[in-house]
Amino acid sequence: MAEPESWDVVVVGGGHNGLACAAYLARAGQRVCVLESRDVLGGAAVTEEPWPGYRVSSASYVVSLLPPQVVRELRLRDFGYRVSIIEPDYYLPYKDGTSLTIWGDAARTAEQIALRSPADAAAYLEFDKYFGRVANLLRDLMTVTPPDLTLRDVLEWVRVGARLRRWTRHDIVDVVRVFTMSAADFLGEWFTDEKVKGALATQALVGSWGGPMSPGSAYVLMHHWVGEVDGHAGAWGWVHGGMGALSEALAGSARSHGARIRTGSPVRSVLVEGGRAYGVELADGGVVRGRRVVSGAHPVTTYLDLVGEEHLPSGVTTAIRRYRSRSGSVKVNLALGHLPVPSAWSGRVPGDPHRGLISISPSIGYLERAWDDAKYGRTSSEPYVELVLPTVLDPGLAPVGKHLALCFTQFGPYQLADGSWDTEREVYGKRVVSLLDEYLPGLAASVEHMEVLSPPDLEARYGLIGGNIMHGELSIDQMFSFRPIPGYADYRTPVAGLYLCGSGTHPGGGVMAVPGRNAAMAVLRDVRRPRAFAPGAVLRRGRVPRGGQGA
Numbered sequence: 001m002a003e004p005e006s007w008d009v010v011v012v013g014g015g016h017n018g019l020a021c022a023a024y025l026a027r028a029g030q031r032v033c034v035l036e037s038r039d040v041l042g043g044a045a046v047t048e049e050p051w052p053g054y055r056v057s058s059a060s061y062v063v064s065l066l067p068p069q070v071v072r073e074l075r076l077r078d079f080g081y082r083v084s085i086i087e088p089d090y091y092l093p094y095k096d097g098t099s100l101t102i103w104g105d106a107a108r109t110a111e112q113i114a115l116r117s118p119a120d121a122a123a124y125l126e127f128d129k130y131f132g133r134v135a136n137l138l139r140d141l142m143t144v145t146p147p148d149l150t151l152r153d154v155l156e157w158v159r160v161g162a163r164l165r166r167w168t169r170h171d172i173v174d175v176v177r178v179f180t181m182s183a184a185d186f187l188g189e190w191f192t193d194e195k196v197k198g199a200l201a202t203q204a205l206v207g208s209w210g211g212p213m214s215p216g217s218a219y220v221l222m223h224h225w226v227g228e229v230d231g232h233a234g235a236w237g238w239v240h241g242g243m244g245a246l247s248e249a250l251a252g253s254a255r256s257h258g259a260r261i262r263t264g265s266p267v268r269s270v271l272v273e274g275g276r277a278y279g280v281e282l283a284d285g286g287v288v289r290g291r292r293v294v295s296g297a298h299p300v301t302t303y304l305d306l307v308g309e310e311h312l313p314s315g316v317t318t319a320i321r322r323y324r325s326r327s328g329s330v331k332v333n334l335a336l337g338h339l340p341v342p343s344a345w346s347g348r349v350p351g352d353p354h355r356g357l358i359s360i361s362p363s364i365g366y367l368e369r370a371w372d373d374a375k376y377g378r379t380s381s382e383p384y385v386e387l388v389l390p391t392v393l394d395p396g397l398a399p400v401g402k403h404l405a406l407c408f409t410q411f412g413p414y415q416l417a418d419g420s421w422d423t424e425r426e427v428y429g430k431r432v433v434s435l436l437d438e439y440l441p442g443l444a445a446s447v448e449h450m451e452v453l454s455p456p457d458l459e460a461r462y463g464l465i466g467g468n469i470m471h472g473e474l475s476i477d478q479m480f481s482f483r484p485i486p487g488y489a490d491y492r493t494p495v496a497g498l499y500l501c502g503s504g505t506h507p508g509g510g511v512m513a514v515p516g517r518n519a520a521m522a523v524l525r526d527v528r529r530p531r532a533f534a535p536g537a538v539l540r541r542g543r544v545p546r547g548g549q550g551a
């Protein structure tokens, strides 16, 4: 029998964060092996071919949160990463035949808002500056390692403190408000026009298990605001070749530094002896040894399935069982025979909506009613829909003359009160199509193929527990030093030599590669300071959660 392979670091999962982590580690000289269970890399950042000749970003579809620093450091452009800015940011058609266009340029957006409400237009200019300032404060914290709440991590607190020291009292107040307020209350402080509020509230819903009136939804809105594309703050971009091209670029960068990447290699368990991880066992019984193991899988999967309760302090098991990962996101991918034209687009408004994100969100009340259905276990009778037509920007994704429409929608609960997704999948998909047809006449007739990915489908295909696109809800008790659980938010775990690097760690979900980067930095710090990570060292450092976590 062949000797088991042995590496410095084994990375479980070839999602974009696992790949980013591998690339940073390999770049620093570590011998790295990535093991991905699917036959394709990228996890939820993937390009797939559901129908011959169509290359579809089946899950995530637009990029913004990926910092330019990562693109630079990993030389992603050398490995094929190319992105085009999506403009307008949002085009919102209404049934009365009017529309609202939101641009990256605040002055241009204000001109559009002024057609409805001059007061809201003036407020938008101030709001844009205000929200941009708060986004900057949070962006600055994205690349720090969240310190332990008990102040034991003196070094990390010094690092975080150096940033927080620059915050004024106003900054602190504004950040606390964003984390705790509802998007509806928050936007209500600035704007009066229902359509304007509805247009600005959409991102408060994305990936969230709650409506725009739920406390904390203002932060979800902010989470989607901190990004940038090519220096354009808050912009979204289309990755040429689909989102999988970004994952391939990350893989290319990792391979260029010697990383080995294996697909079709599901990991059954993390091997632990004496409180220390020493490799993984594959589903086929093979063993891949590593001095360290980093998991990009969902935290619940990593802790409960791959490690197992027997290797965890009971407080950790309790805390991870409490980790909330619910969702109502449903992706509806469509292949179209021709490009539909929005009825509200007269051509008088500057810009082409086909090149932007098209949102169906006439008011905050509309979004909240969509949520009302979901909280009682029903799919929304009128869902929130955000649509991109990628073939306008990247025609090679479909056969000549054909188009793709990728629709991110909410809500479809994981657990339906009545019936099952086996039948609801098609019903819901058709509902989304006929809703869109009201705004984009002819769309329904042009649909040639449809793929509906419900929360259980997202869980089964990508391992997104509960269908949550962020590997866990973005609420204040699950962010920063609490993500995924208090005491272990620094990418380390109670098992020495085992780390997390996926979206279930700070700063959370989205195609950003930051959790992967931060985790790699934590590993490299421990490589340089090996004594701190002798078996049991973490427990001696008092990392077992106390108080309320049942340790």
Ligand SMILES: Cc1cc2nc3c(=O)[nH]c(=O)nc-3n(C[C@H](O)[C@H](O)[C@H](O)COP(=O)(O)OP(=O)(O)OC[C@H]3O[C@@H](n4cnc5c(N)ncnc54)[C@H](O)[C@@H]3O)c2cc1C
Residues within 6 Å of the ligand: 012, 013, 014, 015, 016, 017, 018, 035, 036, 037, 038, 041, 042, 043, 044, 045, 058, 059, 060, 061, 062, 063, 064, 065, 265, 266, 267, 268, 296, 297, 298, 301, 329, 330, 331, 408, 458, 461, 462, 463, 464, 468, 469, 470, 471, 501, 502, 503, 504, 509, 510, 511, 512
């Ligand atoms: C429908 C949808 C739309 C979205 N839209 C956007 C968007 O437009 N923009 C945006 O920024 N974000 C979007 N997101 C969110 C974003 O895609 C995710 O948050 C992000 O891709 C998660 O990356 P990750 O690397 O942390 O985890 P994942 O992508 O979940 O990767 C984890 C990987 O681990 C693998 N794995 C799990 N268990 C094992 C095992 N035992 N052995 C081996 N491998 C294993 C999985 O197969 C997977 O490849 C969307 C997500 C979804 C689902």
